[in-house]
Amino acid sequence: MGKLIEMLLAERPFNMISTGEKTVEVRLFDEKRREVKVGDEIKFICREDVSRFIITKVTFLRRFETFEQLYSSEIGRDAGMKKMNAIEAAESMYEYYTREQENKFGVLAIGLEVT
Numbered sequence: 001m002g003k004l005i006e007m008l009l010a011e012r013p014f015n016m017i018s019t020g021e022k023t024v025e026v027r028l029f030d031e032k033r034r035e036v037k038v039g040d041e042i043k044f045i046c047r048e049d050v051s052r053f054i055i056t057k058v059t060f061l062r063r064f065e066t067f068e069q070l071y072s073s074e075i076g077r078d079a080g081m082k083k084m085n086a087i088e089a090a091e092s093m094y095e096y097y098t099r100e101q102e103n104k105f106g107v108l109a110i111g112l113e114v115t
Contacts, residue, residue, distance in 0.1 A: 003041070004055075007043070009027075023112050026067065065108075
């Protein structure tokens with residue numbers, strides 16, 4: 001069994017993971033995410049209501065250089081793009097991260113299964 005990792009998540013993606021609509025979480029490949037391994041569990045805590053959480057299991061990890069590359073790939077739709085194209089989805093990530101952070105760390109797609 002892997003370790004349990006906690007991450008905050010905005011309400012919209014939190015709800016999408018809860019319902020199974022989103023099965024890939026997108027994060028920077030920073031120091032914290034470098035520790036994530038397949039088989040680990042992630043406890044996502046809703047940023048807007050910290051009493052709400054879901055436990056997921058990491059099913060795969062895949063690195064990309066940019067958000068646009070990730071959203072252009074075959075797993076982009078699983079990452080919650082909805083009706084956005086890859087460029088729009090990548091732009092939406094700059095609400096959370098800067099382009100400088102993206103260039104410094106790269107991007108990680110985390111495959112999820114709600115447990």
